[in-house]
Amino acid sequence: MYEIIINSPNVQKTEKLGKILSKILKKNDLIALQGELGSGKTTLARSIIWSSMDTKKSSMPIPSPTFNLVQLYDCEKIIIGHADLYRINNSEEIEALNLEEIIDNGVLIVEWAEKLSPIKESNILRIQFINTNNGLDINILNVSGWSDRIIAISKYF
Numbered sequence: 001m002y003e004i005i006i007n008s009p010n011v012q013k014t015e016k017l018g019k020i021l022s023k024i025l026k027k028n029d030l031i032a033l034q035g036e037l038g039s040g041k042t043t044l045a046r047s048i049i050w051s052s053m054d055t056k057k058s059s060m061p062i063p064s065p066t067f068n069l070v071q072l073y074d075c076e077k078i079i080i081g082h083a084d085l086y087r088i089n090n091s092e093e094i095e096a097l098n099l100e101e102i103i104d105n106g107v108l109i110v111e112w113a114e115k116l117s118p119i120k121e122s123n124i125l126r127i128q129f130i131n132t133n134n135g136l137d138i139n140i141l142n143v144s145g146w147s148d149r150i151i152a153i154s155k156y157f
């Protein structure tokens, strides 16, 4: 199985997905978030990061990286980078963020990932937020290296 769609009627459902993802993340993972403004990308990224932290740090603020572009979090078992490419205009600006180095050392979560050119040697999970007549659909697609873990995710829903 390569793709699953989860309907998310509320923030808690999106956060449940974040908690599940935090349990199965591995070094060299790229979580590529796509979807229009205000569709839930930061909400999911925050819940992945909070759920990956030990309890002492799990109340720290996780700002949206819209302005500082990339933010690093030293979580209990892994380093997580959280990037937002909304304000990025060209590939030189993306290169300056050194995102591949973050993937080499941990996990990278990217908002507005459609602006990213393909990154080799990473496990890529694409998560698309789509507003429908029935509320928010979260479409989860294995691009590379996630096929077993997508099956694991589907068992929780």
Ligand SMILES: Nc1ncnc2c1ncn2[C@@H]1O[C@H](COP(=O)(O)OP(=O)(O)OP(=O)(O)O)[C@@H](O)[C@H]1O
Residues within 6 Å of the ligand: 008, 009, 010, 011, 012, 013, 014, 035, 036, 037, 038, 039, 040, 041, 042, 043, 044, 064, 111, 136
């Ligand atoms: N099912 C849901 N999942 C996630 N967020 C939801 C849901 N229902 C309502 N919301 C609300 O929608 C908003 C989503 O905002 P969020 O910052 O996560 O979006 P975003 O995609 O990161 O936006 P941007 O493109 O500006 O970065 C939040 O205020 C959140 O509380």
Ligand SMILES: [Mg+2]
Residues within 6 Å of the ligand: 041, 042, 043, 064, 084, 111
């Ligand atoms: Mg955001």
